[in-house]
Amino acid sequence: MSVDGADYYIKQALAGQLITLNVNAASRCFEVLQHESIITQLPIKGLQGQRMPLDDYIALMEERARSEERQRLMNLRRRYLQAR
Structure with a gap:
């Protein structure tokens, strides 16, 4: 899972x-x-196991969001190519 x-x-x-x-x-x-x-x-x-400064937390969340978007786009592209 x-x-x-x-x-x-x-x-x-x-x-x-x-x-x-x-x-x-x-x-x-x-x-x-x-x-x-x-x-x-x-x-x-x-x-993280410890407190994190807000700026570091925001940077981490931004990177995770970018990673999720890249993964979403890759999945869309893969489905498009399989459907062809």
Whole structure:
């Protein structure tokens, strides 16, 4: 599964099944649940682990936005080429 551009891997046996992903901010992890039972906990990728100056945060968010837009455009181009 992918969250905010970061890939996370869980049991292959769960492929195609409905799961729930909870954020446990105190533990800095995602809780993966199925039928309200926690299957596993995954550390959240990309956390800074410290306070960040506002200007640094804005720069990080701008870079993520540019990256997401590049990815979106690449996907559009790929779909266009496949449809031809």
